[in-house]
Every structure is written in C-alpha cells, then in structure tokens.
Amino acid sequence: MTNPPRARAPRADRSQQPQRQPQQSQPQQYVQQLSQHQRNQQRQQAGRPASAPPEPATAGASARITLGRVFRAESANYLLLLGTTLFLVIFGLVMVLSSSSVDSYLENAGFFGGLLRQGIFALLGLPMMLLVSRLSVKFWQRVAWPALLVACFLQGLVVFTPLGYEIAGNTNWLTLGGFQFQPSEVIKVALVIWLGVILGKKEGKLDDWRHVLIPVFGVGGGAVLLVLIGGDLGTVMIMAGILFGALFFAGVRLRLLVLPLLAGAVVAVVVALSSSNRMTRILSFMGSGCDEQQGAISAACWQPLHGTWALANGGILGVGLGNSKAKWSWLPAADNDYIFAIIGEELGLIGAIVVLGMFILLAFAFLRIMRASTSLQVKVSTAAVLVWIIGQALVNIGVVLGVFPVLGVPLPLISAGGTALLTTLLAIGVVLSFARGDHTEAEAQ
Numbered sequence: 001m002t003n004p005p006r007a008r009a010p011r012a013d014r015s016q017q018p019q020r021q022p023q024q025s026q027p028q029q030y031v032q033q034l035s036q037h038q039r040n041q042q043r044q045q046a047g048r049p050a051s052a053p054p055e056p057a058t059a060g061a062s063a064r065i066t067l068g069r070v071f072r073a074e075s076a077n078y079l080l081l082l083g084t085t086l087f088l089v090i091f092g093l094v095m096v097l098s099s100s101s102v103d104s105y106l107e108n109a110g111f112f113g114g115l116l117r118q119g120i121f122a123l124l125g126l127p128m129m130l131l132v133s134r135l136s137v138k139f140w141q142r143v144a145w146p147a148l149l150v151a152c153f154l155q156g157l158v159v160f161t162p163l164g165y166e167i168a169g170n171t172n173w174l175t176l177g178g179f180q181f182q183p184s185e186v187i188k189v190a191l192v193i194w195l196g197v198i199l200g201k202k203e204g205k206l207d208d209w210r211h212v213l214i215p216v217f218g219v220g221g222g223a224v225l226l227v228l229i230g231g232d233l234g235t236v237m238i239m240a241g242i243l244f245g246a247l248f249f250a251g252v253r254l255r256l257l258v259l260p261l262l263a264g265a266v267v268a269v270v271v272a273l274s275s276s277n278r279m280t281r282i283l284s285f286m287g288s289g290c291d292e293q294q295g296a297i298s299a300a301c302w303q304p305l306h307g308t309w310a311l312a313n314g315g316i317l318g319v320g321l322g323n324s325k326a327k328w329s330w331l332p333a334a335d336n337d338y339i340f341a342i343i344g345e346e347l348g349l350i351g352a353i354v355v356l357g358m359f360i361l362l363a364f365a366f367l368r369i370m371r372a373s374t375s376l377q378v379k380v381s382t383a384a385v386l387v388w389i390i391g392q393a394l395v396n397i398g399v400v401l402g403v404f405p406v407l408g409v410p411l412p413l414i415s416a417g418g419t420a421l422l423t424t425l426l427a428i429g430v431v432l433s434f435a436r437g438d439h440t441e442a443e444a445q
Contacts, residue, residue, distance in 0.1 A: 077372060078133075078435040081365040085129070085413065085428050088358055089122055089421075092414035098322050099342040100335035100416060114335055114416060121418035125425035132429030137377065137437055140430065144197040148190040148223065154183035155226040164230070169277045170408070171230040184227045184235050185423040188242065188388055191220055192427055195246040196381030203376045209256050216243060217260055233271055233278060234407035238392050240264055245387030249370070250380050285405035300406075306331045307341040307400050311352075318348030335416040337408055340400045355414070356397070363390045369435045378434045385427045389413075 100114030158164035158174045165173035173180050205211040224239045272278045284300035310326035324345045327334045344352045366386040370379045389412045396411040398404040
C-alpha cells in the first residue's frame, strides 16, 4: 500500500522575513542614515562642537591641490620666453656696470651708480612682469582703450606743456615731481594691447580698408603723431613698424598697406630734411667729416666713428670684461645707444654673436606663442611686441655697425634706461599672459 504524499509546510515568504544584517555593519548603516541635525546632537552630547573640523588628511589633500594649481608647470613657450628675458636682463646689468662705471664715477655717483639705477628698475620690472603674466585676455580687452588714452594724454603733456623736457634735440621726456620718464614708451605698450583688441574684433572684416586703415591709422597714427611732434624720429619709426607689423601678421592684404607705407616714407623724409640735427647725422652717415687724416672729426661723426673703433679693438675674443678703452669718455652714450660697441670691444665677436643669438631665440619664442594660439588678438599683440623688441634691437645694432644713421634708440633689455626697461618687461609680461592662458585652455580641453 502506497503511503500518501506528505504535505509540505508552506515556505515562508522571504520578502516578508526581516533581513538579518551582520551586527558589525549596523552602526555604520545607522550613522549613514542619520540626518545632519542628529549628527550635531550626538556631537554636542559627546562634548564636541556641532561642526567638526575636517580630518587632517583631508585638509592636507586640499592644501596640496591648491598649491598644485598655483605652482603647476607652465608651458615650454612660457619658460623659453621667460628664461631668455631673464638672461638678457642680467647680462644687461653686467654690461651697464662695465660701460657706465667711468662716467658714473666722474659724476660723483661712484663706480656702481649706473648699476644701482638700472638695478632698481630691474627689481621693479621683473616682479611686475610676473604679476602681469597672471592676467587674462579679457583683462586686456577691458583696459585697451583706457591705457591708450592715458598714454596719449601723458605724451600731450610733453609736447604741449612746459612739463616736457628736451634731450639731444628731442622733446620726449616728461618731468613730474623730479622724476623723468618717456611717455612714448608707454604708448608702445598701449598700442600693442590696443591693436590686438581692435583687429581681433574686426577679424571678419580685414578685407575692407574702412575697417582696417581708418581705426589703425586714425587712432594709432594719431598716437604716433604726438611722438613725432616731439622730434623723436627713431621712436616714431619703431612705432610705425608696430602698426604695420600688426596689420601684416593679422592677415591684411599687402595691397592695402602699400599706400600707407609710401605715405609714411614721404613723411619720414620730409621730417628728416626739415631738421638740421638730423641732416648732420645723415651727412655723417654718408662720410662727411669722418676722415681724421684730412681734418678734424666732426661732432656728428665722433660717436659712430669711435663706436667702429671699439668694435675693431675687440677682435674675436675681446679685450676682457671691464677693460674697454672707449668707455673712458671717448664714446658718448656708451651705456645706452652704443652699449653694443662696448660688448663687441670687451667680449669680442663671440660676445656679439651671443647677443644676436639671444635675440633670435627671443623672436623664436614669440613665433611659437603666435603659432600655438588660435586667438587673433593674441597673435596680433604678440606680433606687435615681436616687431617692437626685435626690430628695435636690429636698428640699434645696425646703427653701431654703421648700416643705419644714428637714430638714438636703445638696445632692448640691455641698454641703460629705466622707462625703456620697465615698458619692455611689461610688454613681455603681456605675451607671457597669452602663453600661460593658452596652456591653461589646452589643459582644460
């Protein structure tokens, strides 16, 4: 006989049975489910403040993250431009000390008087350059117009008020409270920023001459005209180069630049012929009064001739740092316009080639920053600084070598001159801010 099947007890619904959790996980789960108010009550009952400070490990990690953002590695373009600039500034201080020691001693300022003056401006300019390099492109867009207007106002005080001070036939200095500086150098920096902003906004209208020539030569040309009224033709030529260089690198067609270029050349010739001082320099460049065998050396030919002799005396290896003979009151402006002659005499052909190589490296850094950027404003402003610094360096060296007549422009970052050093470092700081901004955007992408 078969036994009846055994009735199975109904299986309890597992979903209705309470889930048993390990005892060790209950406090953790309970703490996670507490509200912020309950946590604060527990802390108060335990004698602790309601809001507990962060754990030391968390605070340390936060501090490390913050410092990492501040001191993160900059781009190679940034470091290349910064390193080249620092080398030229330090090298310039050494050469200013060597070339100005005799004249400084004769002026009762001691052998280190020229170095101390230039060193003060270097100590002010280098931190300013690093501070400016932290600013953004939008900042330069906001200050472009105010900076240009303020610079033109200061130059107006030079040429239209008794505050202007004349040196070597050029009224290009402003005296305020016993302090003298050149507003024309400030105009250079303002033009660099302003040209980038204006041409950047007109990126799609560069083929229309009304949107290019009218603002650039109307406003920018007016700023150059203020400097021309003061009689500083050398600075005017550098500023004109900044205008044309910005237009060229912005992509403006060359046919639009031919007429303004011809007009500028005619104005330069007329201004040169209208001044007896400039005509004397041109004639001395042609060789008039520069032959000591047939007569006395003319005053206009004294400086370029002794500059040539200083270079010839240096030879290949030079006479040694500090051993120049031309700086013993033979060569005027030995620490300024003709400092390259002292470099060639003391350090020889090798030292002169090193200086040329550093300026080539500086130009290479500018070109790399232009190539790495996609912003037309950045490209135009960087190109304007490139034309300014490298063009002025070539003009200064060309004058010392006898390729150009004496124009009276210093060698950037090397020659003595506080205003020129400060404004040049400020312009390089603007380009450094572009390089840093592009690097930050690349990291974000």
